Amino acid sequence: MREPREATVNADAVRASARLNAPDRYYAALFAPASVRDDLIALAAFDGEIARIGQIVSDAALGEIRVAWWRDALLGSGDTSNLSGNPILDQFADVMRRHDLSLPALDAYLEAHMAALFADPPADDAALDEGFRVIDGTPLAFALQILHGPADDAGPLINAASRASGLTRVARTLPNALAAGRTPLPEARIPVPPDTDWRPQIAWLAREARSSLALVQSDLKDKTRAFTTALLPLALIEPYFRALQKPGYDPSRDIVDIAPLARLWRIARAHWTGTL
Numbered sequence: 001m002r003e004p005r006e007a008t009v010n011a012d013a014v015r016a017s018a019r020l021n022a023p024d025r026y027y028a029a030l031f032a033p034a035s036v037r038d039d040l041i042a043l044a045a046f047d048g049e050i051a052r053i054g055q056i057v058s059d060a061a062l063g064e065i066r067v068a069w070w071r072d073a074l075l076g077s078g079d080t081s082n083l084s085g086n087p088i089l090d091q092f093a094d095v096m097r098r099h100d101l102s103l104p105a106l107d108a109y110l111e112a113h114m115a116a117l118f119a120d121p122p123a124d125d126a127a128l129d130e131g132f133r134v135i136d137g138t139p140l141a142f143a144l145q146i147l148h149g150p151a152d153d154a155g156p157l158i159n160a161a162s163r164a165s166g167l168t169r170v171a172r173t174l175p176n177a178l179a180a181g182r183t184p185l186p187e188a189r190i191p192v193p194p195d196t197d198w199r200p201q202i203a204w205l206a207r208e209a210r211s212s213l214a215l216v217q218s219d220l221k222d223k224t225r226a227f228t229t230a231l232l233p234l235a236l237i238e239p240y241f242r243a244l245q246k247p248g249y250d251p252s253r254d255i256v257d258i259a260p261l262a263r264l265w266r267i268a269r270a271h272w273t274g275t276l
Contacts (some may be wrong), residue, residue: 023050030230038091054177066112073089116135136162136165164216202251206245228271236267239262
């Protein structure tokens with residue numbers, strides 16, 4: 001009876017990590033088919049663990065070491081069949097194997113997270129969008145593959161979704177980035193001096209995110225349910241920007257969040273209606 005008990009403890013640890021560090025992806029995974037629900041939760045936990053590194057470290061080199069540990073564990077030996085003792089790593093490695101998720105895509109994702117730890121801003125809007133494609137698009141593409149969604153014509157949809165998601169992420173994590181001395185936007189888009197009012201930048205991020213989300217909504221009309229399920233985290237973009245643009249809110253200092261029940265309701269409604 002010991003092995004099932006240990007498996008349950010590991011699954012609970014993965015769920016707890018996903019719920020804490022990637023709540024949008026966690027709640028979205030709850031509406032996936034039971035056969036892949038735990039796999040999507042493992043993906044959420046992994047993505048949350050990587051994303052939180054940039055939010056908790058002020059020294060880029062220390063953050064780089066943390067990301068490199070995950071990179072070496074998942075890609076270094078080429079053999080992830082042996083358990084490491086880290087439940088998130090072990091379950092996500094198993095998901096990677098069973099769903100044949102792209103190792104080069106995972107490598108690029110981790111490399112992009114490493115680069116984002118440093119203070120240098122993106123060179124221009126194209127570089128910003130490329131970061132979104134890799135950092136935000138990779139988990140979305142992996143989720144679609146786990147859900148057995150056809151990938152033949154998914155590129156434009158995933159790109160638009162990753163841009164909407166990435167713009168929202170930049171807005172939400174702006175206080176963390178500024179506190180760590182990082183500039184998440186190209187120099188042409190930051191206020192001068194950079195410690196002044198960031199509300200115009202939030203307004204630009206909101207406009208661009210909503211524009212990309214509209215493209216996603218339009219493209220989803222001709223797609224299977226797997227696409228909507230993979231993109232359910234995008235249902236929270238609008239409430240995030242409403243909170244970010246409330247009077248009196250300082251986007252350079254205040255952390256915005258959504259209550260768990262409101263988060264769950266928004267994702268559930270998107271699942272039932274098929275509209276993000």
